Amino acid sequence: MARETTFAWPQIKLRFRHRETIAFYVLASPWLIGFLALTLGPMLTSFAISFMRYEVITPPEFIGLANYRTMFFHDELIWQSLRVTATYSVGSVMVGMVTAFLVALLMNQKIPGIHVFRTIYYLPSSISGVPVALLWMWIFNPEFGVLNTMLRWFGIQGPQWLFDPHWVIPAFVIMSLWGIGGGMVIFLAALQGIPQHLYEAAELDGAGVLSKLFNVTIPMISPVILFNLVMSIIGSMQTFTQAFVMTKGGPANASLFYVLYLYQNAIGYFKMGYGSAMAWFLLVIILALSGLVLRSSPLWVYYEGEMRG
Amino acid sequence: MKQAISRRRFMRYAASLGLGGALVACAPKVVEKEVVKEVTVPVKETVQTVATLAPGQKKELLIHWRTSENEINFLRSMFERFKEEHPEVEFKESYTSWEEYDRKADLLIAAGTPPCVWGPMAQRGGRYYAARNLFMVLDPFVEKDNYDTSDFYPGTLQLCKWDDHWVGLPMDLWPSFFVYNKTLFDKEGVPHPSADWNDKTWSWDQVAAIGSTLTKRTGDQNTQFALSAAWPDRMAFRHFGLSYFAKADFDRGYPQQFAGNTPEFLDALRYMYRTVSEWGIAPTPAQTQALQAGAPNLFMTGKLGMALDFMWNFGAYKDIQDFEWGVAVVPHPTFLGHSLGRFNFMFPDQWFIMRGCLAPDVAWEFLKLLASPEGLLAFGKATGAMPARKSVAEGEWAQGTKEKYKVTDEVMKVIFGGADIQTASESHAFVAFEELYTKGVQPSFEAVFVGQLSPEAAVQQMEAEVNRIIAETNPKA
Numbered sequence: 001m002a003r004e005t006t007f008a009w010p011q012i013k014l015r016f017r018h019r020e021t022i023a024f025y026v027l028a029s030p031w032l033i034g035f036l037a038l039t040l041g042p043m044l045t046s047f048a049i050s051f052m053r054y055e056v057i058t059p060p061e062f063i064g065l066a067n068y069r070t071m072f073f074h075d076e077l078i079w080q081s082l083r084v085t086a087t088y089s090v091g092s093v094m095v096g097m098v099t100a101f102l103v104a105l106l107m108n109q110k111i112p113g114i115h116v117f118r119t120i121y122y123l124p125s126s127i128s129g130v131p132v133a134l135l136w137m138w139i140f141n142p143e144f145g146v147l148n149t150m151l152r153w154f155g156i157q158g159p160q161w162l163f164d165p166h167w168v169i170p171a172f173v174i175m176s177l178w179g180i181g182g183g184m185v186i187f188l189a190a191l192q193g194i195p196q197h198l199y200e201a202a203e204l205d206g207a208g209v210l211s212k213l214f215n216v217t218i219p220m221i222s223p224v225i226l227f228n229l230v231m232s233i234i235g236s237m238q239t240f241t242q243a244f245v246m247t248k249g250g251p252a253n254a255s256l257f258y259v260l261y262l263y264q265n266a267i268g269y270f271k272m273g274y275g276s277a278m279a280w281f282l283l284v285i286i287l288a289l290s291g292l293v294l295r296s297s298p299l300w301v302y303y304e305g306e307m308r309g
Numbered sequence: 310m311k312q313a314i315s316r317r318r319f320m321r322y323a324a325s326l327g328l329g330g331a332l333v334a335c336a337p338k339v340v341e342k343e344v345v346k347e348v349t350v351p352v353k354e355t356v357q358t359v360a361t362l363a364p365g366q367k368k369e370l371l372i373h374w375r376t377s378e379n380e381i382n383f384l385r386s387m388f389e390r391f392k393e394e395h396p397e398v399e400f401k402e403s404y405t406s407w408e409e410y411d412r413k414a415d416l417l418i419a420a421g422t423p424p425c426v427w428g429p430m431a432q433r434g435g436r437y438y439a440a441r442n443l444f445m446v447l448d449p450f451v452e453k454d455n456y457d458t459s460d461f462y463p464g465t466l467q468l469c470k471w472d473d474h475w476v477g478l479p480m481d482l483w484p485s486f487f488v489y490n491k492t493l494f495d496k497e498g499v500p501h502p503s504a505d506w507n508d509k510t511w512s513w514d515q516v517a518a519i520g521s522t523l524t525k526r527t528g529d530q531n532t533q534f535a536l537s538a539a540w541p542d543r544m545a546f547r548h549f550g551l552s553y554f555a556k557a558d559f560d561r562g563y564p565q566q567f568a569g570n571t572p573e574f575l576d577a578l579r580y581m582y583r584t585v586s587e588w589g590i591a592p593t594p595a596q597t598q599a600l601q602a603g604a605p606n607l608f609m610t611g612k613l614g615m616a617l618d619f620m621w622n623f624g625a626y627k628d629i630q631d632f633e634w635g636v637a638v639v640p641h642p643t644f645l646g647h648s649l650g651r652f653n654f655m656f657p658d659q660w661f662i663m664r665g666c667l668a669p670d671v672a673w674e675f676l677k678l679l680a681s682p683e684g685l686l687a688f689g690k691a692t693g694a695m696p697a698r699k700s701v702a703e704g705e706w707a708q709g710t711k712e713k714y715k716v717t718d719e720v721m722k723v724i725f726g727g728a729d730i731q732t733a734s735e736s737h738a739f740v741a742f743e744e745l746y747t748k749g750v751q752p753s754f755e756a757v758f759v760g761q762l763s764p765e766a767a768v769q770q771m772e773a774e775v776n777r778i779i780a781e782t783n784p785k786a
Contacts, residue, residue, distance in 0.1 A: 055441070056415045056416070056418075056419050057415045057418045057419055057438070057441060057443065058441050077748065137598070141595060141598055141599055142595045142599075143530065143595055143596060143598075143599030144599050144602075160595055160759075162595075163593065163594055163595045163759065164759060165756075165759055165761055250751070250752075250755050251755045251756070251758070251759045252752045252753070252755045252756035252759060252761055252762075253752045264747065268743060268744075268747070269741075269743060269744045270415075
């Protein structure tokens with residue numbers, strides 16, 4: 001007589017904590033796999049490649065620290081590109097942050113049709129990249145661009161903008177104002193979160209407009225200022241599209257941004273190892289700058305509810 | 310029993326996976342075993358190291374080309390034609406856009422499945438690959454077939470050789486010449502420029518002499534210019550009989566040193582600068598952008614007397630209604646007291662067989678078909694490119710081109726004359742030209758035109774920078 005056998009799944013008793021852990025990894029796995037395969041993997045690969053001579057079509061060759069040595073001691077364009085990027089970064093971050101904040105203050109007024117104004121000011125941020133670069137090339141044209149035409153109305157002979165080594169970076173800074181909409185929305189959200197009673201209390205104490213701005217508004221939104229500042233610094237250090245489309249780094253390397261030079265090395269000259277070394281150096285610079293800003297934040301950022309000794 | 314994965318263990322696994330990925334990516338996956346960095350190509354060894362087909366394996370040729378309908382049709386007609394005599398051959402096709410053309414080829418090479426037959430044309434010329442020993446040396450085939458090259462324009466053969474060995478066969482060429490606005494010349498009463506490459510009276514000095522007549526000003530702005538040669542341009546010095554590198558270096562593919570520190574080179578730079586900044590007969594980049602205002606190029610606006618040009622613009626020029634245009638030779642390099650020999654350039658393209666091709670014998674036969682009069686004529690008709698064979702270019706192709714672009718015999722005479730004397734551009738001839746130019750020359754060149762550097766200082770700066778890059782990029786320097 002044949003014996004019937006039945007298969008039974010092994011009963012594994014898991015504690016709740018373990019079940020939760022497994023569920024976490026299962027649910028997070030799409031991101032984890034994507035992160036490991038598409039972000040961490042290429043990052044580690046680029047770190048390894050930064051110690052190699054690698055042109056894609058020929059096998060990589062280990063050359064130790066040679067790429068880093070060239071970068072720091074022999075390639076003057078690295079320093080030129082850093083100078084360009086730093087100048088732009090300081091200009092665009094300062095001008096961009098202040099303008100975004102001032103526009104957010106304006107957009108925070110309770111006037112009829114304010115939603116339309118908010119949309120109008122945010123709209124340019126939704127268009128970015130190559131079309132914006134092409135648009136601004138026409139705006140900056142010294143002969144018949146809008147900017148110089150307007151300057152001529154006031155009897156001012158406008159500069160050559162993108163064609164002048166001294167004006168090309170200021171031109172890019174002006175152009176960066178196109179994208180303030182994103183920062184403005186974040187400032188606006190923060191401004192609307194400031195409790196009204198703080199302003200009322202300040203008024204009772206006799207505070208004027210400026211006093212309320214510096215003693216209530218700015219401290220209350222300082223965490224958002226910190227966030228926007230860090231993001232702006234990171235964004236400005238990675239400037240590429242505008243320079244690639246509008247100037248190709250010229251004239252005379254006056255707009256040779258770091259990432260553009262990195263691109264030229266990696267994709268233009270197919271020096272993938274050198275490009276990778278440059279990318280890692282940029283990461284270190286961005287980490288250092290972000291760290292510096294974050295370390296300074298206890299001095300100027302106010303968090304509601306925090307205790308200060 | 311412990312079931313949960315600890316955070317530390319998870320991080321360890323993640324790091325191992327990442328490191329493993331990195332190591333796999335860095336593993337020396339090579340197209341062939343011996344990749345030579347030096348320029349020397351051992352001919353006999355090369356033939357011996359060619360991979361062979363397994364018994365019974367079909368002869369397969371991977372062809373890599375760009376996604377142009379005409380050109381794909383041309384290739385497919387060639388496949389059919391070839392199969393008539395070689396029915397055992399299968400063609401595998403790889404097509405990609407012009408922008409991705411070289412990159413896709415690079416990825417095929419890196420993946421160990423290089424195209425058997427292709428022509429690198431987009432970002433880098435063939436010499437980039439030849440210098441990395443990625444082309445099959447064709448000497449044994451050329452010798453075996455006693456291959457006749459006498460019909461090809463001399464300038465097209467220059468880049469078919471690397472280190473004195475055959476590595477490719479000519480495909481096409483794009484000679485340089487001048488186009489001019491006949492209506493504008495007639496209106497200003499200026500005689501037409503010469504159509505004779507031996508005419509020394511049509512020179513850069515002559516261009517300067519007629520420049521002011523052809524340049525017009527309205528208010529405080531120039532609204533018509535005599536000349537546009539797009540200074541600063543990478544091949545600019547060739548119009549003046551000069552180059553950044555010695556002529557002998559063009560065959561080597563690697564320059565030995567910067568050759569521009571001469572009075573002639575300095576005066577050529579001064580001349581270019583004066584056309585824009587002193588005489589105002591050529592537009593600045595800003596003026597070019599303003600005048601062009603959406604037109605495909607400045608010449609088509611009718612506001613330009615003459616410009617350096619190539620045949621790829623004829624398709625657009627044939628529809629010009631507002632003025633009559635013609636073709637002239639590039640001015641003779643007589644300028645500012647110098648009179649040099651011509652060193653005008655062309656852009657020649659070639660067909661190559663990649664190392665790693667599993668069927669080199671049939672690849673060679675297919676290469677011969679592509680470079681045959683039949684193949685070059687079909688290619689020329691499909692692309693508009695001038696065939697590399699003189700008999701084809703000046704025969705049936707010329708007739709078709711005249712009808713297609715509505716041009717005269719005189720226009721074709723100028724183009725053929727240019728093809729006879731012109732040699733490869735620096736961008737095609739030098740392995741690392743992109744880096745040499747963009748890093749070594751361009752910044753100083755541009756600095757002159759924006760008034761940042763004097764021509765003398767610019768040349769000194771170019772010399773230092775170019776020589777530094779030569780030391781980095783030339784394996785024999």
